[in-house]
Amino acid sequence: MKIIKLAALAFLFPVLCWAQAPNFSLTGKIGTLGAPAMAYIDYMDNGVSHEDSVALVNGSFKFAGHISGNAYARMALDHTGGGKGKAVYTGDVIYFYFGREQVTITSKDSLENAVFAGSKVYQEYDAYNKAIGGTIMALTKAVNIDFNRGTPEQQKDTAYMKAVDLRFRKNIQNRTDKQFQFAKEHPTSYFALVALSEAAGSKVDVAKVEPLFNALNKAYRETDMGKELAQRIAASGITAVGNIAPLFTQNNVVGKPVSLASLKGKVVLVEFWASWCGPCRAENPNLVKQYQTYKDKGFEIISVSLDNVKERWLEAIEKDGLDWIHVSDLKGWNNEVGRLYGVRAVPASFLVDAQGKIIGNGLRGEPLNKKLAEIFN
Structure with missing residues (x-):
């Protein structure tokens, strides 16, 4: 019996390997760029994010991998060795869709001026953008x-x-x-x-x-x-005002599950944020002040992070002094609670009363402060 099982596994193993064989490639030629020039790519395939990087040699680079369908990508070219962050936010960046295809990307000087060939998906994407007035x-x-x-x-x-x-x-x-x-x-x-x-x-x-x-x-x-x-x-x-807030359970910073139901009896701000979100971080000092003012009167905050790197999430909590409940599944935009609440952008928030009813959407700054003052004073 053991021999049969091993034989079956041996038969399946090549099939599994084949299933994940590369089914796309992105081959680029940007002028004659060489060291320290780097190309970086981040792409989303059916809800799963991937990233890769490669050094340019005489202007050439290549990415290859396996995707389940059409993927959305951000590609950044670092011409001078400044690193991915600089390339993504201040450098030579393009966004595009591609499929299970062999795509070539060519230009004399930059990604911004690159021409795509070999991609039917990109052609459809380009036609779509022309139809709607651009990206x-x-x-x-x-x-x-x-x-x-x-x-x-x-x-x-x-x-x-x-x-x-x-x-x-x-x-x-x-x-x-x-x-x-x-x-x-x-x-x-x-x-x-x-x-x-x-x-x-x-x-x-x-x-x-x-x-x-x-x-x-x-x-x-x-x-x-x-x-x-x-x-x-x-x-x-x-999630409209007047409805009962959808219940959820997610792990906190030490991996212990915390449920919204466990906070019934308190006024709760369900707040969606991320360490990389500037407006979220800008609002944090106000949240700290409001929490300190009303926490002993029955106010609680449960912050749901859309981060996907735990270290950055924890660093932001400590740096901003956020002394309340924090949860995340570290799936980024695919956070299950975020999807349950239909969150498409951060910051986003839902104020929930002691009975679990939503009494406010998107409150922050002075509107939030005013609402909390009405409730507790």
């Missing part, structure tokens, strides 16, 4: 150009800044409208799901979004992106 990054770049057209005096003028901002917001809204239209007109396209997922936002208009979602190709609805959007649609109903 968010392109619109952001355009608004910066718009602002810089002004004289130094104009750039200090609030009316000028307001006019630039108004044009930007109008472009964003036009893009969102076109995304809804694209989803309606191309239900069999993968990018209809991409369009609808982005256009739906955090506060989903169920009457508008759900019919479009249900019309999408079933295979796309069953991807991780599709499931996440379905959760957001469902969450928009269950």
